[in-house]
Amino acid sequence: MEYKVFSVILVAFFVAAFAVSVYDEEDLEDNEIDEYGHRKGKILFPFVSIVRFANTECSSANTMNGTCLARRECNNLNGTIAGTCASRRGRCCIVSRTCGSTTNVNNTYFTSPGYPAAYAGGAACSIIVNRCNSNICQLRIDFLDMVIAQPDGDGNCVTDSVSVTGGNTIVPLICGDNTGQTIFVDFNGDTAITITITATLASTFSRRWNLRLVQLGCDCPGVAPNGCLQYYTGTTGTITSFNYGTAANQALSASLVTGTRQIANLDYGICIRMEAGYCGIQYAQTANDIYSFTVTGDVEGADNTVLGTTVGAVNGASCVTDFVVIPNPTVVATGASAGTDRFCGIGFVTVQSGAKPFVLYVVTDANEGATATTPPDVANRGFSLTYTQVAC
Numbered sequence: 001m002e003y004k005v006f007s008v009i010l011v012a013f014f015v016a017a018f019a020v021s022v023y024d025e026e027d028l029e030d031n032e033i034d035e036y037g038h039r040k041g042k043i044l045f046p047f048v049s050i051v052r053f054a055n056t057e058c059s060s061a062n063t064m065n066g067t068c069l070a071r072r073e074c075n076n077l078n079g080t081i082a083g084t085c086a087s088r089r090g091r092c093c094i095v096s097r098t099c100g101s102t103t104n105v106n107n108t109y110f111t112s113p114g115y116p117a118a119y120a121g122g123a124a125c126s127i128i129v130n131r132c133n134s135n136i137c138q139l140r141i142d143f144l145d146m147v148i149a150q151p152d153g154d155g156n157c158v159t160d161s162v163s164v165t166g167g168n169t170i171v172p173l174i175c176g177d178n179t180g181q182t183i184f185v186d187f188n189g190d191t192a193i194t195i196t197i198t199a200t201l202a203s204t205f206s207r208r209w210n211l212r213l214v215q216l217g218c219d220c221p222g223v224a225p226n227g228c229l230q231y232y233t234g235t236t237g238t239i240t241s242f243n244y245g246t247a248a249n250q251a252l253s254a255s256l257v258t259g260t261r262q263i264a265n266l267d268y269g270i271c272i273r274m275e276a277g278y279c280g281i282q283y284a285q286t287a288n289d290i291y292s293f294t295v296t297g298d299v300e301g302a303d304n305t306v307l308g309t310t311v312g313a314v315n316g317a318s319c320v321t322d323f324v325v326i327p328n329p330t331v332v333a334t335g336a337s338a339g340t341d342r343f344c345g346i347g348f349v350t351v352q353s354g355a356k357p358f359v360l361y362v363v364t365d366a367n368e369g370a371t372a373t374t375p376p377d378v379a380n381r382g383f384s385l386t387y388t389q390v391a392c
């Protein structure tokens with residue numbers, strides 16, 4: 001009788017929302033139940049007392065965090081139980097899905113088949129993400145681990161790619177190494193967002209991915225302003241372009257010189273939250289990395305007196321193919337206006353901007369390889385810029 005009351009209420013909560021769970025005897029661990037099926041020891045929760053616990057994030061021993069749920073809820077979601085939470089009343093439930101799945105569960109992990117083992121590739125691998133409730137505005141995709149094939153030598157994602165469709169944010173086709181990147185995609189009303197990873201069958205390449213799909217409520221403090229593909233918070237941080245890395249792409253460009261890591265056809269905004277008490281923002285090349293601003297030009301033909309230095313910096317009207325836009329900046333070293341908002345080349349001069357909101361735009365054209373254009377692009381890596389907010 002007591003059990004029925006519990007069950008009815010449990011079902012009612014399960015249907016209503018996942019925000020809280022109700023603890024029942026089913027959640028006891030086996031060693032806490034006697035041979036007659038009753039809880040051992042004194043009765044902590046007597047007749048009709050209901051114990052609820054919040055469905056908060058819980059950490060587990062492996063690479064994925066779970067949500068604290070009742071055991072039954074986790075089983076209904078086909079989740080994996082990875083320990084207890086909420087003073088052992090709940091179960092840390094991990095929902096992990098791979099190719100050909102649909103989810104409406106917050107914090108679903110989307111992995112390559114057999115993750116973390118290498119995936120040889122095959123047919124396109126998709127997950128369809130539906131909102132978990134009508135108050136969800138945005139999907140945050142955390143690339144916890146993302147190693148797929150590099151672009152061809154001209155920056156096009158032809159072997160492997162990630163595409164995100166159905167949302168209200170334009171997401172460029174990306175590929176290569178993107179571990180640690182995060183993107184924000186606005187939901188378009190009730191329309192599902194589909195993430196598709198194309199991984200061309202090639203058994204020798206060790207590719208893998210593990211994406212966390214976080215559903216953000218419209219009023220959630222972590223929501224990015226509409227349309228910002230990336231969003232950084234905190235007074236300092238490092239922003240890298242997609243597939244940024246110091247090692248050269250192994251592929252050659254169409255004109256048979258070392259290929260690029262920089263992805264072609266980009267056109268997106270990176271927003272940085274203006275923190276309380278801060279009015280400006282500085283951008284500098286990330287220290288101790290000569291490749292940290294190699295956006296146009298010949299990386300291999302330049303020596304260390306040019307590569308990664310102010311000598312290698314190009315700006316203004318000379319930046320027409322691939323460039324970064326920073327609104328109305330001043331040169332930090334001189335305090336004088338930079339006289340431009342476009343930056344390219346193989347070096348970067350530290351600048352500061354007071355234009356609000358804090359946004360940095362990234363533009364690349366359709367060809368990142370060496371072409372007849374002057375100067376030719378050879379072995380570009382993209383950029384790694386460190387930002388520092390400036391107090392008012």
Ligand SMILES: *[C@@H]1O[C@H](CO)[C@@H](O)[C@H](O)[C@H]1NC(C)=O
Pocket residue numbers: 056057106107132136214215216217220
């Ligand atoms: C989803 O989980 C994240 C991280 O635990 C949390 O910040 C967010 O509020 C959750 N979304 C909903 C709708 O509960």
Ligand SMILES: *[C@@H]1O[C@H](CO)[C@@H](O)[C@H](O)[C@H]1NC(C)=O
Pocket residue numbers: 057058059063064065144
């Ligand atoms: C798991 O949660 C902990 C604590 O909230 C956090 O520090 C960690 O980054 C999370 N890890 C993953 C893989 O989400």
Ligand SMILES: *[C@@H]1O[C@H](CO)[C@@H](O)[C@H](O)[C@H]1NC(C)=O
Pocket residue numbers: 076077078
């Ligand atoms: C759980 O798995 C069963 C059997 O494969 C399937 O019928 C059901 O739809 C799955 N439920 C969820 C929430 O994925």
